[in-house]
Amino acid sequence: MKLLLINNLFQGIWADTGFSNLYWDNGIMIFVGLVLIVLSIKFNLKPILLIPLALGIVIGNIPFMHSTPYPLGIYAEGSILHYLFFGVLKGIYPALIFLGLGAMVDLSPMIANPKLIILGAAAQVGILVTFLGAIILGFPVAHSASIAIIGAADGNTAIFLTSQLAAGLGNLPEAAKVQGLIGPVAIAAYLYMALVPVIQPPIMKLLTTKKERLIRMKPQRTVSRNEKIAFPLVFLLLTTFVAPAALPLLGMFFFGNILKESGLTKQLAGTVSTVLIDIVVILIGITVGASTQADVFLKWESILIFVLGALSFMVATAGGIMFAKVMNIFLKKENQINPLIGAAGVAAVPDSARIAHEMGQKEDSTNHLISHAMAPNIAGIIGSAVTAGLFLAFIL
Amino acid sequence: MRTLSIVFDPSLIGSQTLILSILGYCIVLLTLSAMAYFMVRFHSFRDYMRTKKLKKETTQAKAAPVKVVMTGEENAAIAAALYLFFSELHDQEKYVMTIKKVSRTYSPWSSKFYNIWNNMKYW
Secondary structure (H helix, E strand, C coil): CHHHHHHHHHHHHHHHHHHHHHHHHHHHHHHHHHHHHHHHHHCCCCHHHHHHHHHHHHHHHHCCCCCCCCCCCCCCCCHHHHHHHHHHHHHHHHHHHHHHHHHHHCCCCHHHCCHHHHHHHHHHHHHHHHHHHHHHHHCEEEEEHHHHHHHHCCHHHHHHHHHHHHHHCCCCCHHHHHCCCCHHHHHHHHHHHHHHHHHHHHHHHHHHHHHCCCCCCCCCCCEEEEEHHHHHHHHHHHHHHHHHHHHHHHHHHHHHHHHHHHCCCCCHHHHHHHHHHHHHHHHHHHHHHHHCHHHHHCCHHHHHHHHHHHHHHHHHHHHHHHHHHHHHHHCCCHHCCCCHHHHHCCCCCHHHHHHHHHHHHHCCCCCCHHHHHHHHHHHHHHHHHHHHHHHHHHHH | CCCCCCCCHHHHCCHHHHHHHHHHHHHHHHHHHHHHHHHHHHHHHHCCCCCCCCHHHHHHHHHHHHCCCCHHHHHHHHHHHHHHHHHHHCCCCCCCCCCCCCCCCCCCHHHHHHHHHHHHHHC
């Protein structure tokens, strides 16, 4: 009798462990998470984003008994992870990240050379092409929009759009499906953000000649403080009037920028651009990673999302470069644009601008493109947020 | 997962979706172009105002020319400064870099070890 009791006790303990609940798909996801951690550390692939994300993948795939009396998984209502995931599901984290981003970036390159803003819009062509491509591949319209926004290479916009689409669809069965896309879409967007140094340079090299890569751009003029304060306000009004649905992103972005540029709220700007953004990046990384629970994530759909996301990102890069080349036809020789900075039109800030600069430096070490490349880069953030707003307005 | 069914049907893009997509893209392009246009116009306007102000000031200056009177001492000082400047000209620099060694006396207040140890306490 005693032996039986001990046996039952051990069986109960065993049934509760991860070993007894382990399925091959959990194993694959844990392996993927571990590989991402190693890659991120070894090759310095945006570790600030990729390490929380990859560790989240590992945490989210630790097998456990689903019939526990206490909620445990990220999708189990009432669990701690679920509460942390709330900020993703409701689009709170992306808005806070945009606030920090606004307080970090300097709009001067954009104000000094306004024509570079158009490159940010040109890069959005990747989103358009992928949106149509996803529909052709049988994805519903809301899904296609979420997938296409990966082309902006901005995980925050992707999370914002997907969560808002899911919220907007209300109690329809479609809403749960769109919500399930948050994990794959965000992972793809963050991954491509980390892979900017791998994906963009071959496309940049392929689409430009050596002569074009050597183009030196006119040094930028100094931007006055008044301009730095006035223009964010004008941009805020203009963009949010066009796409009010993007207000949480754009409002926060320009709010952060005003905090920085006013010069009188340095303490607030400092907090949002350092402490707050770091906290939110930790929370968004770990929860989005944990949302890739194998039973929800490991589907053929996810692989298709990754393929389409990569396509979107590549087309966006190419779109920016080609548009810069077209612009050069109409510009005077002294105002020519180095087409490399067109690739910075995707919203991966500041990685794509840095890559454009590095590519330019490889050809001519005295050619500094970083400040020029920041203009389309920031325009890319604004453009992708406007695109997300328009998707919301058109679809819902 | 666990079945793979990939559809490829261009007819799934309805005419309405296509129009809305292109329209959406055009709106983004126009919005950002409007931002650029606004800034360009603003810069032109600012330059115009500056030129106008400068012209006004020049006209006023021309209308009442100020007679510049320079004393002999001032002329001598300028001449001396110019002489010193041109006599100091080098044709070529040496291109030799020297490193100035700075030694600091040890103090526990500037010690790296103590600082790291103190920070550790808050972890």
